[in-house]
Amino acid sequence: MTAVIEDPIVTSAKPRSQWLLFRRRFVRHIAAMIGLGTLTLLVVVCFAADLWVFYDPKLTSILEAGEGPSMAHWFGTDDNGRDYLTRIAYAGQLSLRIGFAVAFISTFVGASLGSIAGWFGGWVDELITRVVDLFLIVPAIVFLAVIGRKISEAEAFLWWDLGDEFLFYTIDRDTPIIFALAMFGWMQVARVTRAQVLSLKEKEFVEAARAAGASSTRIIVRHILPNCVGVLMVNLTLSIAGAIVAESTLSFLGLGVQEPQTSWGKMIADAKGFIGTEKVFMLYFPGLMLLLVVLSVNFIGDGLRDAFDPRSKQE
């Protein structure tokens, strides 16, 4: 190094937080804030259900079956006389957990495989692309139906013998559903990431980073993936919504969660017989919950994408 420049302004500077700017931009995104508020409220209400519900979610009461909303039962009761609000809360625990878990797993798997395929190219790319194609052409619903059937048949699923807990995660009967859904949820992310990486790796800043002596790993992690954040974020939010809906589809077909457990999707499925009757509200409540979550998550995704993008107009 040559002579040190004795400039007080230069030498007294302290690093400024990148996080601060990001947070400020995110907080100013009104739609995202509303989404975050709604989602947080839903999560808290559902997961703290044990603290506030007045009814046992499994307690049936023939005398109160199929009642409309009232002071005693805010959302009414289902056809077995169980408090509908209580059911919604417990169902939400399952739907939200499945939605988030599936979205994160499939985004992680998809982004990893996609960036590997795009960056290394050649036979690695060929292999991963073929696997993606394979998963895309297999009719997921058939495959999921088989898995769903297996779950409902066997209490102890093959790998489940290793116990009820793995690391900090309690293995429930819905864990196989999560993995089954993630198994068919990662391909889109992989494709999108691969395409992004393919175009990004030709950029001159990648060449410049290589000329500065950076390794492949460093270039992928520091230069390529940060440029994919926007796309990944949108995909993540979409797949949260997608996973909740996909789980509903499974439950609707009677292949997802089983009684006495329930999810929003299953509640919708159970209420499908009431379309056209005065008890159609049974369809509305879980449907409304689904709508709220999907919208909130999409708004949050919007906000995150804008906040991550340094070129966005907001300061």
Added chain:
Amino acid sequence: MEPLLEVRNLTVRFPTDDGLLTAVDDLSFELFPGETLGIVGESGSGKSVTSMAILGLLPKYARIQGSIRFRGEELVGRVDQEMRNLRGRHIAMIFQDALASLNPVHRVGAQITEAIAVHAPELSDTAVRTRGLELLNLVGIPNPVDRYDQYPHEYSGGMRQRAMIAMSIANEPEVLIADEPTTALDVTIQAQVMEVIARIQQRTNSSMMLITHDLGVVAGAADRILVMYAGRQVETGLVDEVFYRPAHPYTRGLLASLPRLDRRREGQRLERIAGQPPSLLHLPAGCAFTPRCRYADASGMCGNRRPELHEVSATHSSSCHFADSLDSRADAS
């Protein structure tokens, strides 16, 4: 004097669907400590491929022959890991398009210090930052403290190019390869950027390969010139020799086609070199410039025999069969 960088008979070929493309053909030159070598040629003449070969950044399918020695050590055939230690520390590159060469999602400060972070991971964040601010100051960016944390899109074109320069000199490399550093800039900024480069070169005493198609830039900044055509070396010499006594028809053509304000007459058109550069897939057997050459010999010598490098003077050589007799031939034709 011992050359810092020595390129001997470098040939780079790329397999394509239409056959083997020869991008650089039997190129030899050396770069001495502290000097600036201007490499001039039109697009596709192999200038950038040569610099990429030196950095070891050519794609894997490129076929490289010959030798590139840096401080006496062979670079051709080295594995990526070894080249990585060299890049950005001993040999660095200033890229052409500064906007494209800066990552839009990272702050400029983080990018100009990347080479430091890569090669000296033990340095603290504060030390890296201090060095980054120094670099920004050195290349003449006002308010380094504020500018350090800005993104590339918040910089003007000239400032981006300065930031690129700062990025490449971060580790004070011995060899600086500037690939058309001023092409994307307007003339005023060009002059400023060239001035910054000259200042930095003086300060760090590094050698520079200045790749450009702008003869004006070379005239002002280089000590020696290497003219390339169709991947081959056409003429090399001190700046004055090449500019005032060009010994190759191509160089003559280039110099004649420069717009001149002092000799402009009404209705007079700009001189040009007739024809197109040859396809690199099918190079003529002899001199690659033959089809466009005003001096080409009718006997077929130019078209059939590849010219050797003729020494015009101790420092000046030209690969033309008639390097010594161009003037008389011009009169004859």
